[in-house]
Amino acid sequence: MDSNMLNALLVLLAGIAFLAIIAFILRRLASGRASTHGLPIRIISRQPIGGKAALVVADVGDKRLLLGVTEHSVTLLATLERTTSSTTSKTTAPRVTPAPQMHPPSPAELSFRAYLASMFQRTEK
Numbered sequence: 001m002d003s004n005m006l007n008a009l010l011v012l013l014a015g016i017a018f019l020a021i022i023a024f025i026l027r028r029l030a031s032g033r034a035s036t037h038g039l040p041i042r043i044i045s046r047q048p049i050g051g052k053a054a055l056v057v058a059d060v061g062d063k064r065l066l067l068g069v070t071e072h073s074v075t076l077l078a079t080l081e082r083t084t085s086s087t088t089s090k091t092t093a094p095r096v097t098p099a100p101q102m103h104p105p106s107p108a109e110l111s112f113r114a115y116l117a118s119m120f121q122r123t124e125k
Contacts (some may be wrong), residue, residue, distance in 0.1 A: 039061040047055045052071040057064065057080065064082045068075040 040059075042059045044057040044059060044064070046057075049055055054069045055077075056067045056069050058067060059065075059082070062082070064080040065076060066078040066080055068077050
């Protein structure tokens with residue numbers, strides 16, 4: 001192999017390695033940053049119910065929510081009681097608190113962030 005060709009190959013390999021290292025570092029920074037802002041959200045289960053609709057059980061902060069998810073909207077159906085595996089048996093069903101029947105402002109009236117915040121506010125009784 002010619003020395004110029006060997007040098008070009010080494011420079012190419014060094015460039016690819018450099019880009020891979022940069023991509024790895026950026027990915028690590030992005031995943032670390034995402035978990036420190038806002039509420040931690042974890043999807044517990046997802047059950048398709050037809051077409052592009054599904055029921056989703058998600059932990060958002062210290063709440064467990066039952067959500068109806070379609071292609072165009074996400075609707076809070078109920079707030080579930082969070083249970084730990086050590087205190088429940090397989091036959092015990094979680095207690096369900098129905099979602100309040102309220103009509104939040106339309107997304108056109110609020111920013112997306114404010115709209116999501118209004119969906120998760122506790123209602124005063």
